[in-house]
Amino acid sequence: MNQENESKMTLSQEDFGLVQNMLSQRVGISLSVGKEYLVVNRLSPLVDTFNFDSLHGLIQSLHAGNNVRLWDEVVDVLAVHETFFFRDQAPFQQIEQEILPAICIEAEKAGRDIRVWSAGASTGQEAYSIAMLLSEIAPHLTKRVQIVGSDVSGKVLQAAAEGIYRKFEVSRGVSQERLDRFFEPHDGAWRVKQTLREMVQWQKFSLAGTWPTLPEFDLILLRNVMVYFKPETREVLLNRIVPAMRPTGRLVVGSAESLMSCQHQFRAVSSMNATHYLRVND
Numbered sequence: 001m002n003q004e005n006e007s008k009m010t011l012s013q014e015d016f017g018l019v020q021n022m023l024s025q026r027v028g029i030s031l032s033v034g035k036e037y038l039v040v041n042r043l044s045p046l047v048d049t050f051n052f053d054s055l056h057g058l059i060q061s062l063h064a065g066n067n068v069r070l071w072d073e074v075v076d077v078l079a080v081h082e083t084f085f086f087r088d089q090a091p092f093q094q095i096e097q098e099i100l101p102a103i104c105i106e107a108e109k110a111g112r113d114i115r116v117w118s119a120g121a122s123t124g125q126e127a128y129s130i131a132m133l134l135s136e137i138a139p140h141l142t143k144r145v146q147i148v149g150s151d152v153s154g155k156v157l158q159a160a161a162e163g164i165y166r167k168f169e170v171s172r173g174v175s176q177e178r179l180d181r182f183f184e185p186h187d188g189a190w191r192v193k194q195t196l197r198e199m200v201q202w203q204k205f206s207l208a209g210t211w212p213t214l215p216e217f218d219l220i221l222l223r224n225v226m227v228y229f230k231p232e233t234r235e236v237l238l239n240r241i242v243p244a245m246r247p248t249g250r251l252v253v254g255s256a257e258s259l260m261s262c263q264h265q266f267r268a269v270s271s272m273n274a275t276h277y278l279r280v281n282d
């Protein structure tokens with residue numbers, strides 16, 4: 001970086017504080033002191049893209065809050081979107097062998113739909129993993145499956161809706177058998193087949209903001225999202241999802257996440273080296 005560029009991209013402590021506050025309040029993401037380099041590295045390319053004369057100008061515009069497209073880009077570059085198909089073996093075995101079969105039996109008995117919410121869905125691998133499992137476990141029920149994938153980033157949701165994955169992405173978790181059954185070749189990559197894509201609806205909203213009206217879900221996957229939230233934000237979120245669950249609803253969180261140190265209305269069920277949570281009904 002030359003000298004002129006360096007001063008253009010300087011981040012004052014005050015501006016860093018503004019970014020921290022905006023991310024925390026609007027998205028729930030907690031950006032710790034020491035992450036100034038991350039803000040500079042990720043936001044600097046947006047200074048020219050959005051025709052600002054400096055990083056300071058960009059942050060001031062964000063703070064003024066009237067540039068939705070800029071805010072979307074900032075959230076997109078600052079959030080962590082890492083994901084892959086059938087992420088983490090133990091929880092997915094539990095989902096495949098215990099949780100989904102139980103949900104299918106309940107739904108069939110009651111003659112109702114099966115609803116799953118992948119909250120913090122990123123580019124869609126988690127939601128499509130569930131769609132594949134349900135297609136395998138209960139092919140006769142797939143027309144009654146509704147999966148919602150939600151994320152605060154519109155960009156990742158657009159990719160999720162397209163359902164196109166590079167070789168490297170499908171090689172992370174998709175077996176040859178599932179690749180043959182659920183994907184079709186697409187310009188040197190792989191596209192999730194339409195039958196599977198039709199099982200998922202994508203919705204953009206922040207888990208820390210206003211939610212659209214949601215139905216009651218049989219299963220909520222809230223994985224590797226809360227890890228970036230402050231404990232108080234986690235607690236609020238855990239309480240907000242309760243009304244979005246059927247009384248028999250199950251919650252699965254990320255392997256590195258726990259509900260400990262939060263007041264909540266769930267009880268843990270452990271089996272097959274994994275834990276999921278059931279709603280405690282009064």
Ligand SMILES: C[S@@+](CC[C@H](N)C(=O)[O-])C[C@H]1O[C@@H](n2cnc3c(N)ncnc32)[C@H](O)[C@@H]1O
Pocket residue numbers: 026027028029079080081082083084087119120121122123126150151152153156205206207208209222223224225254
């Ligand atoms: C690390 S990815 C996890 C994806 C998937 N759940 C998994 O476990 O593989 C986290 C996703 O949560 C999204 N996210 C972060 N904060 C969010 C919020 N407040 N509301 C909705 N989505 C959020 C990010 O944009 C990102 O795509």
